[in-house]
Amino acid sequence: MTTFLSGIQPSGRPHLGNYFGAIRQHVASQEEDGEHFFFIADYHALTTVQDAEALRSNVREMAATYFALGLDPKRAVFFRQSDVPQVTEITWLLSCVTGMGLLERAHSFKDKTAKGIKPSVGLFTYPILMAADILAYDSTIVPVGKDQVQHVEMAQDMAGHFNAAFDSQVFVRPEYRLPETDALAKVPGSDGEKMSKSYGNDLWIFETGKRLKKAVGRILTDSRDPSEPKDPAGVLLVDFLALFLEDKELNEWREKIREGGANAPGYGHLKVRLIEAWEETFAPARARFEEYLADPAALDATLLVGAERARERASGVRDRAYLACGLR
Numbered sequence: 402m403t404t405f406l407s408g409i410q411p412s413g414r415p416h417l418g419n420y421f422g423a424i425r426q427h428v429a430s431q432e433e434d435g436e437h438f439f440f441i442a443d444y445h446a447l448t449t450v451q452d453a454e455a456l457r458s459n460v461r462e463m464a465a466t467y468f469a470l471g472l473d474p475k476r477a478v479f480f481r482q483s484d485v486p487q488v489t490e491i492t493w494l495l496s497c498v499t500g501m502g503l504l505e506r507a508h509s510f511k512d513k514t515a516k517g518i519k520p521s522v523g524l525f526t527y528p529i530l531m532a533a534d535i536l537a538y539d540s541t542i543v544p545v546g547k548d549q550v551q552h553v554e555m556a557q558d559m560a561g562h563f564n565a566a567f568d569s570q571v572f573v574r575p576e577y578r579l580p581e582t583d584a585l586a587k588v589p590g591s592d593g594e595k596m597s598k599s600y601g602n603d604l605w606i607f608e609t610g611k612r613l614k615k616a617v618g619r620i621l622t623d624s625r626d627p628s629e630p631k632d633p634a635g636v637l638l639v640d641f642l643a644l645f646l647e648d649k650e651l652n653e654w655r656e657k658i659r660e661g662g663a664n665a666p667g668y669g670h671l672k673v674r675l676i677e678a679w680e681e682t683f684a685p686a687r688a689r690f691e692e693y694l695a696d697p698a699a700l701d702a703t704l705l706v707g708a709e710r711a712r713e714r715a716s717g718v719r720d721r722a723y724l725a726c727g728l729r
């Protein structure tokens with residue numbers, strides 16, 4: 402049986418990277434046979450969001466976003482991470498079989514500290530909590546963006562270490578699944594670096610009107626003249642257009658940029674097309690998002706139903722693990 406599982410942090414509003422790298426895959430996976438578990442990683446978000454009201458509101462926004470984008474809570478178990486205490490119990494078991502060296506090699510931790518983010522112990526041990534999230538549901542496929550590949554590999558290592566230490570087969574080995582292209586697996590932010598909430602270069606998927614215009618205006622360009630022939634691979638706006646446009650149209654833009662001359666589009670033209678395609682892609686979901694958000698009690702109730710199903714699964718796995726290591 403295939404078991405899909407993935408999570409997303411309510412550390413801010415979901416951005417284009419979250420959508421094209423992860424959320425779209427999560428929703429699409431519902432069409433595949435198997436079980437589906439998706440969760441809002443509120444414990445993880447505590448490493449960056451330390452404001453109770455903001456966290457509560459981010460969780461509801463994230464739930465409304467998923468439902469608006471097509472997640473069906475009848476087909477998928479959709480829940481809040483902190484509603485499943487078995488995950489933190491499994492976290493402790495995994496931390497006892499995980500070497501410090503493994504965590505010290507985590508790219509995400511190194512990138513964040515290199516960018517000046519002050520690390521807490523929680524940020525350092527984040528991969529252990531993430532491994533517990535994955536292993537607690539016997540997950541076999543974890544659809545993620547490229548930045549999370551190493552964390553899934555660490556979960557594989559931790560599962561192997563635990564099973565070997567206690568001569569058991571408690572944890573199932575998970576495999577990651579990336580979106581179909583590299584452009585989707587690592588979406589750039591407005592500065593050309595990986596789009597990330599904590600880097601301040603992220604663009605909210607449901608931005609619209611003047612705010613969308615302003616957000617697109619922040620995407621890095623240079624001062625080269627439109628008529629100058631350019632390699633489209635070096636034009637950040639083209640990477641953004643690639644997220645939205647069909648190949649045929651995208652290639653026409655690329656060709657005009659490469660040729661230069663009087664008919665070549667300026668960055669302003671690319672921005673206008675991007676805004677138009679963006680509005681077209683997300684407008685229907687944005688309207689549904691507003692509707693879901695208008696009923697917070699219903700969102701909370703749906704999350705609690707998911708949590709009950711998630712706890713049931715995770716407690717079976719926790720019991721297996723406790724038994725294997727002598728805690729029962």
Ligand code: AQP
Pocket residue numbers: 408409410411412417418419420421422423424442449544545546547548549585586587588589595596597598599600603
């Ligand atoms: N730029 C990206 N391109 C493709 N996929 C991405 N993901 C994140 N950024 C990109 C994928 O989104 C899922 C959920 O991510 P997350 O919010 O749980 O954590 P993250 O990867 O750390 O995302 P951020 O925005 O970078 O959050 P902060 O800055 O708060 O840590 C994952 O599957 C991720 O791969």
